[in-house]
Amino acid sequence: MDFHLAALKAFVTAAREASFSRAADCLHLTQPGLSKRIRSLEDGLRVELFDRIGRRTVLTEAGRAFLPHALRILAEAEQASQLLRSLQPAQVGKLHLATTQHIGLYYLKPVLADFVRQYPGIDLTVDFKTSAETHKLLCQGELELGFMSEPPLHEQALDYVAVLEERLCFAVAGQHPLALLKALTLQDLARYPALLPGSNTRCRRLIENLFQQQATPLDVREPSNYLEALRMLVEAGLGWTALPEVMISSTLCRLPLAEYEPSRTIMLAYHRKISLSGPARLFLEWVKTHPLGVHSAA
Known part of the structure; x- marks a missing residue:
């Protein structure tokens, strides 16, 4: 059995509209183009899916039996597509992170400047906090990412990426x-x-x-x-x-x-049980591949 999602979509649309011409309009195809897709599906399945009665298009017994399967395949394909899209970090949205004053003033400027140039669609907010304050906000889920000077003793809630000694x-x-x-x-x-x-x-x-x-x-x-x-x-x-x-x-x-x-060790921390947003995942990967550099705070 060999058929494509485009042919399935053509079949489902034609079944819904009961007309090849209306289905072609819905899919922004020519009627011959739609007919070709459905014919390729019928050839793959080795059955006739439609009876053509004048201008009307009626599902055959095989077509009626196949329709719920086609709908389910298309639905599952869309769910899979959405899942894969969700795995790609979003290049738009909000990102809120915290850092200590000295990390921000002496190490972060080049990294932040390059990141916002690369991803202008991300609205980045940076708060200056002590490491203890950042740790508390991360544990409470009120912050996605935070820079700190090593984790507190007996840390359980957060994961860390070492970024600088x-x-x-x-x-x-x-x-x-x-x-x-x-x-x-x-x-x-x-x-x-x-x-x-x-x-x-x-x-x-x-x-x-x-x-x-x-x-x-x-x-x-x-x-x-x-x-x-x-x-x-x-x-x-x-x-x-x-x-x-x-x-x-x-x-x-x-x-x-x-x-x-x-x-x-300077660390970038995040909660291990909270899913990071697309912008947060982008920034995490950015820091892993763009080491923090020393610069003047002036």
């Missing part, structure tokens, strides 16, 4: 006493206030673990979870901090403690 560096203001020392230990840092984000952050855990391994207590101040705010306070001489290497500007002194500098 960054090194954390110890830094002080140029006139801070630590900046005047050529050789340093962690014990030297412990003599001065540490300006660090909250204890629920990956940055804080990395630094605390480092000092615990050295059995060295820390004098921690928690003025903000935003690294830009911490940098401003360090520039004012209020203490030392640990910042991503990309944030060490000319107003800061990077301390010679390279052997102690920890690293962390």
